[in-house]
Amino acid sequence: MMVGRLISVEGIEGAGKSTQVARLAAWLRGRGLRVETTMEPDGTRLGGRVRQLLGELGGLDPLAECLLFAAARAEHVRRVLRPALDAGAVVICDRYVDSTVAYQGYGRGVPLEVIAGLNRLATDGLVPGLTIVLDLDVTEGLRRARGRPPLSAVLRGDLDPDPFERLGLEFHERVRKGYRAIHEREPERVVLLDAAQPEAAVAAAVRQLVVARLGLGAPA
Secondary structure (H helix, E strand, O other), X not given: OOOOOEEEEEEOOOOOHHXXXXXXXXXXXXXXXXXXXXXXXXXXXXXXXXXHHHHHHOOOOHHHHHHHHHHHHHHHHHHHHHHHHHOOOEEEEEOOHHHHHHHHHHHOOOOHHHHHHHHHHHXXXXXXXXXEEEEOOHHHHHHHHHOOOOHHHHHHOXXXXXXXXXXXXXXXXXXXXXXXXXXXXXXXXXXXXXXXXOHHHHHHHHHHHHHHHHOOOOOO
């Protein structure tokens, strides 16, 4: 099992994941570290197609949704994550296994044991050394998300809303509770950060965590 140099960043819609991934990557690169950033499911050609299918079809069965994400994750681990880690990079991933637990498990009702099995199969034991969950009030997160084109739409070249952004408030509340439950189960790996703070304050807290938990970016 490879741990310690893979960092995942999680959270509800609008929590600021992509912004914080970019800020952390720039900070670590400024300290001489090799850093690779990626995202799920869009980190591979297959994952991009999965995102496109979800947007086009809509209303898929939750288990079918899970299986699509597991396929994209298996490709991502083998084509992107492991090669970068083997080359000595710090890899920062915008969404990883916990997204499936929170969204398809707590949000959509797929049994958690089913998701755990799919994640084990897809990741082949690749676990982040640190997972940062950007915690935010759901109403505020959706307000932020709906005030900008979703990244998935930019990648597709259109402005169709993300299929998960279209789901109701109760769904997103369940997702947030799911992330909190994951943190409670695995506090050594998963840390909650208050994403309602100003962007710079969140970035500073992320940096402190990365230094404290992983020793990355610390002064020599």
